Amino acid sequence: xxxxxxxxxxxxxxxxxxxxxxxxxxxxxxxxxxxxxxxxxxxxxxxxxxxxxxxxxxxxxxxxxxxxxxxxxxxxxxxxxxxxxxxxxxxxxxxxxxxxxxxxxxxxxxxxxxxxxxxxxxxxx
Numbered sequence: 001x002x003x004x005x006x007x008x009x010x011x012x013x014x015x016x017x018x019x020x021x022x023x024x025x026x027x028x029x030x031x032x033x034x035x036x037x038x039x040x041x042x043x044x045x046x047x048x049x050x051x052x053x054x055x056x057x058x059x060x061x062x063x064x065x066x067x068x069x070x071x072x073x074x075x076x077x078x079x080x081x082x083x084x085x086x087x088x089x090x091x092x093x094x095x096x097x098x099x100x101x102x103x104x105x106x107x108x109x110x111x112x113x114x115x116x117x118x119x120x121x122x123x124x125x
Contacts, residue, residue, distance in 0.1 A: 017045065038057075
């Protein structure tokens with residue numbers, strides 16, 4: 001039985017998401033016990049949206065689902081690493097491949113790369 005320590009971190013644990021082939025870090029999100037169980041049962045990455053206060057299946061709106069290929073748990077059982085197959089080109093809601101597209105150098109921030117999809121088209125409401 002897998003027992004994660006949700007209590008230690010106030011009910012939410014960080015989930016670091018990495019492309020399972022390239023190793024590129026795509027994003028970081030949070031999971032509550034329901035999101036964790038949904039991810040385990042479906043094989044599709046499910047998170048807890050702090051802003052919406054609800055479960056969030058990554059890619060449900062955009063079609064850019066994350067199929068879980070491997071899960072790792074840290075030594076304290078309070079952080080998970082999901083190695084995923086990223087369907088579609090973008091993991092970030094800004095249209096970038098990775099949410100980590102801002103680089104800090106000499107005290108300033110620059111954007112690395114260009115969006116691979118138009119978020120206005122992907123997230124039509």
